[in-house]
Amino acid sequence: MASLELEVGAMALDLSMPILVVDDYQTMVRIIRNLLKQLGFEDVDDASDGTAALAKLKQRKYGLVISDWNMEPMTGYELLRHVRADENLRSTPFIMVTAESKTENVIAAKKAGVNNYIVKPFNAQTLKTKIEAVCGA
Template identity: 45%
Template sequence: MRFLVVDDSPTMRRIVVNALQTFGWDQIVEAQDGQEALSKLKEHPVEFVITDWNMPVMTGLELTKAIRSDGTLAKLPVLMVTTRGLKQDIIEALQAKVNNYVVKPFTPQILKEKIDTVLQTMAA
């Protein structure tokens, strides 16, 4: 399975990539903002998107909306991984139709759990 990890922080991208590799997922594409992510999605076949929320140029929320409004990408699973944990944030994320939501700081186990949950839901 190929993942797209989107975060403006190189550190966070590396942490997420490391966690994914720990669980045997080593096909990973990276992007530093929503706009670059959309470009990468056009270039690479990706099956799962993990995105931060706060990013310059295009936020993770805007990226999710762009994915959902794109005919070819609309069903792509999107996991939001962010420091934002306010109730209003969760509601906005739901409105944008993210598949699941993880608050930073997180553990690799939580990340895997959420990915598995999304994949199981998509497969059902």
């Protein structure tokens, strides 16, 4: 899967950084986990909604959060706002991966401080590009 390899050298990406995938749909967690594994990331954790994710984020420092929007009880949008309001978490890179594809959602997420936004269904190349853009700088 050479085409999926991240440009580690050029982008100074840390493949050992822990990544938190937040989605209430286990199949999607599995898909993203597999894609991240193909990209070279080995330390991937997951949570099934914003509340569980927030608890994990407070226990451990993650290098990236990849979150769905529509979850219960806490949505990805609420999680994003909590993360950005928390002094210890606010600098954590955050990518929204969601089926919410209205312009107002994208704008709201951007205003709340999301680093990038991917609309489902997405492909491996899109995920790769966004991770490079968010974490490679």
